[in-house]
Amino acid sequence: MGLDEIRSRIAAAEQAAGRAAGSVTLIAVSKVQPDDRVQAVLQAGQRVFGENYVQEAQGKWPGWRAAHPGVSVHMIGPLQSNKARAAVALFDAIHTLDRISLARKLAQQIADQSRNPQLFVQVNTGDEPQKAGILADELPGFLAECHALGLAPEGLMCIPPEDQDPVPHFRLLRRLAGENGLPLLSMGMSADFEAAIAEGATHVRVGSAIFGARDYG
Template identity: 80%
Template sequence: MSLNDIKTRIAAAESAAGREPGSVTLIAVSKVQPPERVEAVLESGHRIYGENYVQEAQRKWPAWRARYPDCSVHMIGPLQSNKAKQAVELFDAIHSLDRISLARKLAHQMAEQGRSPQLFIQVNTGDEPQKAGILADELPGFIAACREMGLNPYGLMCIPPESQDSTPHFRLLRRLAKENGLTGLSMGMSADFESAIAEGATHVRVGSAIFGARDYS
């Protein structure tokens, strides 16, 4: 698989769903990838990337951004509250807003730094006790609390349970976004991004299908 293959499949999925060409943003998930693989994709012209770890992004992206100033880097992994300052400095979007304490930290840092990363609220669509995210029935109250702090969430994000069909979770996320007046839908990864696009995804997060398998050793 390659970046061009993924872009071709995204375009076909957009067309099959009757959506405008280019309406889906591809986030190339570069976490734990060797620099040469990421640099090859940068050289090809792709400019939107996803990272899971603040410290890893701090090591990698300042130098790449100096060479490619039009890059956009998205935080797509769990975010510790004590990393809020660095996250607001580093990222153009944060997809894992999942609790009030983090919302408070982000609101403070955004006001202090004068930066406004796009915010996606992570929803625990499978009600999984071990997984981060706001439960569906608690979402309206959480959004209201965020807005009272001066935050303006752009959309919702989910990671469906591994053992289940993703489509009902994507459908639920789309309904929740519509009910709460939100535009963005960050959903779909390497294995299911076409289903996510059919259900309205605005952002898909694809890593291994672009860069190859990760080596965590």
């Protein structure tokens, strides 16, 4: 499909939803993609990328950033508490704040490193026991705990259940964000980003539709 087509579809979805052009940030999900594919997308002007694994991101983005000014790298995968130091050092945004133990680690590292990555709280909109994320009814209390630690999350993130219509989950996330005064919504992936934009997504996470299918070897 490719980057140009995804950009065109995002622009069309913004227009269809009556939203300003450029109001949605495209995060190109580069995890487990061959270097040549990522380099091609960098050369095409994409500057916001998403990674799921701290170690993988550490191995490539410091050098690529030096060669491509203005690159922003977002952590969109589960984050282990013992990787908080590396995550704060490397990422410009963390979309997977999902427990108070991680919040404490991030708060400490943000203070120690004088870095301030943008934070999104992951919400388990489907109440799935196997999935990370704060439950919807626990979100206000969790945000209060984050604020007490000196953290200031700016948005929410969700990954709807694979076997369900994602739209009700996007609407729930938008409602929760509005109720808690959070302006950013990270929702929507390759298969459903246009629906997410219609429901207010500010960040969409698109991987295979840009780069092609991943080879996990």
